[in-house]
Each structure stands twice: as structure tokens, then as C-alpha cells.
Amino acid sequence: MQTTPSEQDGQYGSAEGIRSFYDRLASGEADRLVKDLPGRVSFEVHRRFLRRHLSPGSRVLEIGAGPGRFTVEIAALGSTVVVTDISPVQLALNAEFVAAAGVEHAVERREELDVRDLSAFPDGSFDAVLAYGGPLSYAFEAERTAMQGMLRVVRPGGVVLASVMSLWGTWRAGLSSVLSMEAEHGTGVGDMVLATGDLRHVPGLEHVCRMFTWQEVEALVHAADAQIVDGSASNWASLHHGDTLAVLEQDEKLWQRFLNHESTACSAPGARDGGTHILFAARNRAHPRP
Numbered sequence: 001m002q003t004t005p006s007e008q009d010g011q012y013g014s015a016e017g018i019r020s021f022y023d024r025l026a027s028g029e030a031d032r033l034v035k036d037l038p039g040r041v042s043f044e045v046h047r048r049f050l051r052r053h054l055s056p057g058s059r060v061l062e063i064g065a066g067p068g069r070f071t072v073e074i075a076a077l078g079s080t081v082v083v084t085d086i087s088p089v090q091l092a093l094n095a096e097f098v099a100a101a102g103v104e105h106a107v108e109r110r111e112e113l114d115v116r117d118l119s120a121f122p123d124g125s126f127d128a129v130l131a132y133g134g135p136l137s138y139a140f141e142a143e144r145t146a147m148q149g150m151l152r153v154v155r156p157g158g159v160v161l162a163s164v165m166s167l168w169g170t171w172r173a174g175l176s177s178v179l180s181m182e183a184e185h186g187t188g189v190g191d192m193v194l195a196t197g198d199l200r201h202v203p204g205l206e207h208v209c210r211m212f213t214w215q216e217v218e219a220l221v222h223a224a225d226a227q228i229v230d231g232s233a234s235n236w237a238s239l240h241h242g243d244t245l246a247v248l249e250q251d252e253k254l255w256q257r258f259l260n261h262e263s264t265a266c267s268a269p270g271a272r273d274g275g276t277h278i279l280f281a282a283r284n285r286a287h288p289r290p
């Protein structure tokens, strides 16, 4: 019989389970955005999106900061940052990576934090919140609370920048793994995942998260009485064609030209579901951009 996530026992998808996954993954996470071509493109698309929306000199709350690639980017913009993560191991890696990049001066402090509980921070205490790489995808039943919390701690006119795992893009990128999973567990499991975005339906999966469609991201932001001001996929033309793109990557000029077109394509409304992640920028309705 098909079980639902809530019927499954133990730490499946719990804060302890996710923390322990990222503690064990440790420096494996540091390689995610450099080890292959889609990862490198995803990093560049995220970096450009950050630059588009983060004003230099901002005070930023970074949630799920992980090993710190975007902490360094925040520092490069002359902004300061409170670095947080649910995993103490990731926070320690963040300290190492940021120090090695020579930008520790931009870090106000580091602390353990679950995106589902931002009660430690007063209203409007940051210019921006950055939650890249999916903290919201690990909030499960508390995703609305998490979204509201992030919007509450930014000042009027401030921005929440986040990326979540994409349902259709992940299905597209990992179709052969999906079919293997269905061969093992049955097509009903695949149907449940596609209907809900919730990987907790797959028995025994080590890494579970909730994947979103663009429409669901919009609904989540609107339910928090905020508006979406920008959106993007993390990849559009770069999930496949690895051999062709590897040649292009060798030529800096051609590569930058490709990245320019890829970033533009990723932002097109018709492409936002197409990458492994969906990026969005949200502002409170009551506080339009100054």
C-alpha cells in the first residue's frame, strides 16, 4: 500500500534528518556548483540573479548558507551578512571557505538556524534575505511559515531571494534515474512524487526534499501577501549538450556570450520550470521598491 510521508517513521525529512544528511555530506556540498557544467552554469545564473537584486552595502541574512560560495558573493558586493545553516558542519566549512577567500570581515556572525523558525530576529532587521539552494525545499509542511518569516525579517522595500528545487526541471534532468526508481518501487510512487513534488514518497531515499513548480512558488509568495518581482530557472540550455558546451567553455569569450544568453533564457516566463532549481525575488506588497 502507498504510504504518505507523514506515515513514514523516524527522521525522514525531519530537521534532525536533514541536518545529519548535510553534516555527513560535509565538503561534498562544496563541489556541487563547480564539479560539472550544469553546476557551473547554475552558479553563474544564481550569482547574476543575486547581483541583479542585492544593493551594495546591504545587511543580509543568509539562510542555508552551506559552504559559502554565495557568502563570498555577498561580501564582494560590499554587503555584510549573518551566516546561518541548520548544519553545524556546513557552518564550519563556511568559516574555512570565507576565510580562504579573504572576506571574513563581511561576516557579522554565524549561527545554527532552521528556516522554519526565524523568531530570533526582529521585524525588518535586514535589507535582504538570501536562501539559495533549497532551505525552503526542506521546510515541508512549514513552507508557508518559513516564507512568512523571511518576508517579516526584511525591512520595508527589502527583498527575499531564494531558490528551490524544481519539479519539472528535475524530472527532465534525471529522467533515467526516475525510470529506474519506478522500476524498483512502482510507477505509483513516481506518480505521487509528480503530483506532490515530495520526495518523501520514495522509500529509503537518503536525500529527501520538496520540489516546486513555478506556479506553486507564485502561490506560496502570494499566500504570504507578497509579490514576485523576478524569477528564473537555474539552467535552460545547459542541462544537456554536455560535449558541445564543454568545447564552448574553453573559449572565454564564447562562454561568456553563452552565459549571457543562458541567463536571459532562464528568466523567460516559459523557461522557469525548466532547470534543476527555480529562483525568485519577492517583496512585501505593502512595501513596494523605494
Ligand SMILES: C[S@@+](CC[C@H](N)C(=O)[O-])C[C@H]1O[C@@H](n2cnc3c(N)ncnc32)[C@H](O)[C@@H]1O
Pocket: 018, 019, 022, 029, 033, 063, 064, 065, 066, 067, 068, 069, 070, 084, 085, 086, 087, 090, 113, 114, 115, 116, 131, 132, 133, 134, 135, 138, 139
Ligand atoms: C544545497 S545546500 C545550499 C548551500 C548554499 N546556499 C548554496 O546555494 O550553495 C542546502 C543548505 O541548506 C541547509 N538546510 C537544509 N535544511 C535547512 C533548514 N530547514 N533551515 C536552514 N538551512 C537548511 C543545508 O544544511 C545546506 O547547507
